[in-house]
Amino acid sequence: MLVSFQQVSSFFIISNIGFLRSATAFLVKHHPRQPYSRAIASSLTTLRGGSSNNMSTTATPPVARRDEDAVYYTGVAPPGWDLKYPRQGMNSPEPLLDPPVATPNPYGWMRDDKRDKEEVQQHLRAENEYTQAVTAHLEGLREELYQEMLSSIQETDYTTPRPDGEYSYYTRTFQGKSYTVHCRAPRPCEDGLIEWDGLAETPILPGEQVVLDVNELAEGKPYCSTGTVKHSPSHKLLAYAADFSGNEICQLFVKDLTTGEIVHQDDDLEIYGSLRWGADDNTIFFLKMDETQRPYQLYRRTLDGSNPDELLFEEKDELFWMGISKSLDGKYLFVQVESKETAEVHYLDLHDASSTLQCIAKRRPKVLYDVEHRNGKWWIQSNVGSLPNMALFTAPAVANCEAQWKLVSVKDADGSMRTVFDGGYDRSLDSVTCFKKHVVAYGRESGLPRIWILSVPSDADNLTESNDAVVAAKMETLQFTEDAYDVSMGSHAEFDTDRMMAVYDSLVTPSQSLEISMDDTSQRKVIKERLVPGYDKSLYGCERTTVTSRDGVTHIPVSIVYRKDVMDDAKNNGTPVNVHLYGYGSYGSSVEADFPCLLTCGLHDPRVQFWEPAKFAATLRHLQSPDSGPVCLKTDMSAGHFSASDRYKYLRELAFDYAFLLDQVGLYTPKKE
Numbered sequence: 001m002l003v004s005f006q007q008v009s010s011f012f013i014i015s016n017i018g019f020l021r022s023a024t025a026f027l028v029k030h031h032p033r034q035p036y037s038r039a040i041a042s043s044l045t046t047l048r049g050g051s052s053n054n055m056s057t058t059a060t061p062p063v064a065r066r067d068e069d070a071v072y073y074t075g076v077a078p079p080g081w082d083l084k085y086p087r088q089g090m091n092s093p094e095p096l097l098d099p100p101v102a103t104p105n106p107y108g109w110m111r112d113d114k115r116d117k118e119e120v121q122q123h124l125r126a127e128n129e130y131t132q133a134v135t136a137h138l139e140g141l142r143e144e145l146y147q148e149m150l151s152s153i154q155e156t157d158y159t160t161p162r163p164d165g166e167y168s169y170y171t172r173t174f175q176g177k178s179y180t181v182h183c184r185a186p187r188p189c190e191d192g193l194i195e196w197d198g199l200a201e202t203p204i205l206p207g208e209q210v211v212l213d214v215n216e217l218a219e220g221k222p223y224c225s226t227g228t229v230k231h232s233p234s235h236k237l238l239a240y241a242a243d244f245s246g247n248e249i250c251q252l253f254v255k256d257l258t259t260g261e262i263v264h265q266d267d268d269l270e271i272y273g274s275l276r277w278g279a280d281d282n283t284i285f286f287l288k289m290d291e292t293q294r295p296y297q298l299y300r301r302t303l304d305g306s307n308p309d310e311l312l313f314e315e316k317d318e319l320f321w322m323g324i325s326k327s328l329d330g331k332y333l334f335v336q337v338e339s340k341e342t343a344e345v346h347y348l349d350l351h352d353a354s355s356t357l358q359c360i361a362k363r364r365p366k367v368l369y370d371v372e373h374r375n376g377k378w379w380i381q382s383n384v385g386s387l388p389n390m391a392l393f394t395a396p397a398v399a400n401c402e403a404q405w406k407l408v409s410v411k412d413a414d415g416s417m418r419t420v421f422d423g424g425y426d427r428s429l430d431s432v433t434c435f436k437k438h439v440v441a442y443g444r445e446s447g448l449p450r451i452w453i454l455s456v457p458s459d460a461d462n463l464t465e466s467n468d469a470v471v472a473a474k475m476e477t478l479q480f481t482e483d484a485y486d487v488s489m490g491s492h493a494e495f496d497t498d499r500m501m502a503v504y505d506s507l508v509t510p511s512q513s514l515e516i517s518m519d520d521t522s523q524r525k526v527i528k529e530r531l532v533p534g535y536d537k538s539l540y541g542c543e544r545t546t547v548t549s550r551d552g553v554t555h556i557p558v559s560i561v562y563r564k565d566v567m568d569d570a571k572n573n574g575t576p577v578n579v580h581l582y583g584y585g586s587y588g589s590s591v592e593a594d595f596p597c598l599l600t601c602g603l604h605d606p607r608v609q610f611w612e613p614a615k616f617a618a619t620l621r622h623l624q625s626p627d628s629g630p631v632c633l634k635t636d637m638s639a640g641h642f643s644a645s646d647r648y649k650y651l652r653e654l655a656f657d658y659a660f661l662l663d664q665v666g667l668y669t670p671k672k673e
Helices: 009-015 017-030 036-047 118-134 136-151 564-573 611-623 647-664
Strands: 002-004 071-074 101-104 162-164 167-173 181-186 209-213 225-231 237-243 251-256 262-265 275-277 283-289 295-302 310-314 321-326 332-338 343-349 358-361 369-374 377-382 391-396 409-411 417-419 427-434 438-445 448-455 474-477 486-489 499-505 512-517 524-529 540-548 555-563 580-582 598-602 632-636
Touching: 118 136, 118 611, 118 632, 136 647, 209 225, 209 237, 225 275, 237 275, 251 283, 275 321, 283 321, 295 321, 332 369, 343 369, 358 369, 369 427, 377 427, 391 427, 409 474, 438 486, 448 486, 540 564, 555 564, 598 611, 598 647, 611 632, 632 647
Parallel strands: 002 580, 598 632
Antiparallel strands: 002 555, 071 101, 162 167, 167 181, 181 209, 225 237, 237 251, 251 262, 275 283, 283 295, 295 310, 321 332, 332 343, 343 358, 369 377, 377 391, 409 417, 427 438, 438 448, 448 474, 486 499, 499 512, 512 524, 540 555
16 A cells, blocks of 8 residues: 655656555565565665675775865855856845854865866765676666566557647657657547557558657667647748757757758757747757756747847846747747846737847746736736735736736626735645636646636627736536546647647556536546556556544645555455555655665766765765764766656666665565576
8 A cells, every 4th residue: 555645746746656666565575574674774784884694795896986075155256266256146135144154065076067187087986886796686677677667558659639720740759769740640530539449550640751760860879858849830840959968968950850850950050949939940049058957038930031149138137937928829939037036027029020039027036926918918927916825917018017916716606706816825826827717727736737728709708807817707627426536737739729738647547638618517528548558447446535644734635545455454354454554744844864775967067966875875875973874875877957868768767766775674574686
């Protein structure tokens, strides 16, 4: 039985159901008569400093040299500091420590931004060799876990086709191929459940065309990950960004979908992975990154070379990251710059050649906001006014409109008015998608993810108050039959539609793509349901309850999933049931380093640099006692923050992690020859 304190873990359970089956199988195979309490007691002995009988005792961990005089400074700039590197964000009102505080940094030499220091490379290779030696006895377990995981996925599969003009776009995967294949086909006359025989050679839709095979793109490369893959407004060209090192620095490619030829490529251009087309096939917007790999500059490029690349916006404050998006109606390009607690959005009219970037609302300390466009109005989510959650506003689609934001209301059947999202504690708002006649909101209420559909007539017959606040004709919450579930918005490419797609799953229901009428939400079609080989939903039950926290007031949601026969046996005969308990307490949660360990990293990770876990491992070994457990560091020398781009290699990495975990908690005994 698994008890989860985190609702969003439903995806984790389904996607890793192979691991759960495998872990259960190992308990049955290797501990057939050992009570669970004894296994846990044994594991605690190992974790508190005892040695595992399975662990290699001959391997010696690498000893990193220590520079006892090395320090780093916290606070104001120390003497000799290069002032081009700011010590804090330019708009921060908080004072820095003065004088600065020196903190020992004996392993600072491991920092290697260019990844070319031989001493550092040798140390990482030595760490990998040690980890391999220490875990050599787990090779059989890793292979069995990998095969179990592999058996639980449908290797030849496809994503739900999404309509966009004359075509439907989707991706495919094929057994034995590591990467996705991007496809399109003429749009079917009627949308509905796709009848496909499961064969690799059979098209998902009639007239299927491959627009980008990432397997071909990855040939001869140790790593390959695509960012944006997007067709042009005419559907004749395809622009995509590709990262070949794992450091999230991408190249730009443009492909002619008629001839299959690459018609635009700039080997000297290094960009972030996000791209957007303009209003025609000749204009592309892209982002450049600074030396810390923070996206901070927006450029416009004309593919015919008629104009040089134009810098449209630069964000100099290092606390702010930049992102770009387009309104679903295709009218505006949005440029979002955001820190953890402050945001600012600029817009560009894509259909006016003389337009320039303008700001919707200037940044204000601790005010976050995001914007969509619909029928001449901005639809704005914001916590302005120190709200605990996002409220929903509208305003005229003009620049510097912060004084014109009005809360959105709905008119109930009795004629009374109520605010739909006021930013209070009872209901959170995460995103808004604007369609021609509807606005769909996504958030959370009563601990569960929710989707709300607002019916909003066109401006000509819109019900409005004298202050021009938008009043929705009605708001409906999508309802589902299971007690605990996860639901999210699917992807959408069309503004003028009365149908939306939601993605639904639960602790016992594999992912489903649901097409829902926004005019009548009872009209639903399952367009695609994920196949999990070997899984029988009827064997499992799922319940949701709450427990009261120590404050006596807060109710914590708890989801419970179990095999029905096991639970029935427990209820009828009092048989104890083993529980896998998972909880999460957000970022205030602490996990002490008292035995936390296998450390993993990617050499080219720009977010969590490889030298941080390397320094951590060296520090733990320097401080641990002789009877402490193993500290292992495993560095993927060809990956970045998101691990392996090859889906099969990723599963092997996952099997490595789980094998280490099962071994360290005493739940694995090697088979005797």
